[in-house]
Amino acid sequence: MTAAVGLLTLGESMVSLRCPGPLAAGGNLSMHVAGAESNVAVGVARLGHSVRWAGVVGADPHGQFILRQLRSEGIAVRHREDAERSTGVMFLEQRTADVTRAFYYRAGSAGSTLGIEDVDRAFCGGARALHLTGITAALSVESRRAVEYAAARATDEGMVVSLDVNYRSKLWSRGEACAALSQLVRYANVLIASDDELPLVAPGPWAGTREEDPDEAEVSMAEYLLDQGVEEVVVKRGAAGAGVHTASGRWEAPALPVTSIDTVGAGDAFTAGYLSVMLDGGDVPARLQRGAIAGAFAVSTAGDWEGLPRTGELGLLGISSGTTQR
Template sequence: MDVVTFGETMVLFTPESTGLMRYANNYTRKFGGAESNYAIGLTRLGHKAGWISRVGDDELGKAMLSFIRGEAVDVSRVKIDNTAPTGLYFKELRSSTEIRVEYYRKGSAASQMNKADLDEDYISKAMYLHISGITPALSESCYEMVTKAIKIAKQHAVKVIFDPNLRKKLWSEEKARKVLLEIASYADIILPGYDEGVFMYGEKDPNKLGELFLQQGPSIVVLKVGAKGAYYFTKEESKLVPGFTVNNVVDPVGAGDGFAAGFTSGLLKGFSIEKAVQRGNAVGALVTMVSGDVEGLPEEHEVERFINSPTEDVSR
């Protein structure tokens, strides 16, 4: 296994019309969750990824599990919970440029996850353990699961990739800041967005943010700055790797997960950090061109073509 990740995936309902959701009568059903988005992004690029979670013993949970399995993600460690439902969320397309998200995940099957759901042998065989800042926000047992997973990874020399993925709706800002900084102190690689860095440290200068994250102890920090691209920081060097121009952003949700998958793919392929960040920028850009969390995640040939000829039609 190249990468193991864990967290909640929900059923996504998107209205077929724009405007306030109260006026929407028809919806399309899809699936989305930061960790499974990331895992699917990796399998599309030819890597082996495993996802640990819980889903409800309901038709939506079964459909979700079938979908993620169909994307070549290993779901052998996912548990079916007959005491709690599969979580839901809705995208509200208020306008062509404003998208809001509403979650219905309290008491969901995934929020019941705990450290007993972890398989030490399974994690120990991976090259990377990917952790999202969403999971510890779901419940105290999920937080304990995160800390246990980190301990397992450290014991077996599995590198920890941490994407803060701040969700203010899930917990207080004080607790979020405390826990995200705690997890960052154990990570080998950190992939924060600029706004997340400002939230965690109260610093607005990108270079100073990079230094602050490095002081936590990771070997690599990648600070995403939207369309501008992403900075990377190591003890030896730092650089801004330019992003790719997208003339028509259809759906920005999931772009960060795509970036993480593209960047990790670059590391797995042995690329330089700069080239891995460029790959992350490309995948993130491609994701924004398609509606849905995972529908825009590209395959290997699409990424290579886009990087080499970003202004050409990429058959989307």
């Protein structure tokens, strides 16, 4: 019988073809694996936990590349090959030192066909926690149902459910996201969102006060989500750090001062760090601190996940992120 893992996650992974300059100018492309859920899977696995990733790939070299890369990171893979559809592909160009642009070729991809039967296979053996994102829910009606089914099943089986909003305007409108994610929030123990994503899962009169008093609006939205049953509302603010709201208090941590090289995947790195300490049994301040450290590794190295730290490397930056309670 398959042993339970620390973290189970499911979603679409794609091949990312990266260009160091404008795509229109041509040049060499490097091949990588991209996907919010697989980014988190790599980060948590490197920090000492067993991880299982589930998804659908095409019966093509791109799919084989993704599976080989994930397995090389020690991740258990539960996948289905779709012979009729291709693995999704994205092109990423470094347009300027501060601007990165992505071009997706994922419509109708194999990954978008993730269904309830795939979820059932993924759950075989059990897990302590399930991590989901709004990206997978946005891919298709079928995958949306699969994500909600996974969240409901995980709750029934006593798993911790982590939900990262991860809104992508190229996949769905804010109205569509709000309607779908409001259903998923019911199952979330840990809700993760950037400060501008919070209104998608906490609609209410405070949305209009965000410009006047963003902190007051954030507190109101967090209280709304806590009232809905969420236990931890984690707010990512990029260079402004991150915060966590719980029923017992609020904690804040600044971003670490590092030289930013590539911000792609930074949010997923933060999430991986945060969840790894949760699986370790650490408290909220410790989770927040490691999230900030993992995020710093991500922005100061190139790639979605390639520079993420292993447990023994967490002190390499020589700095720590002090958390404060408010």
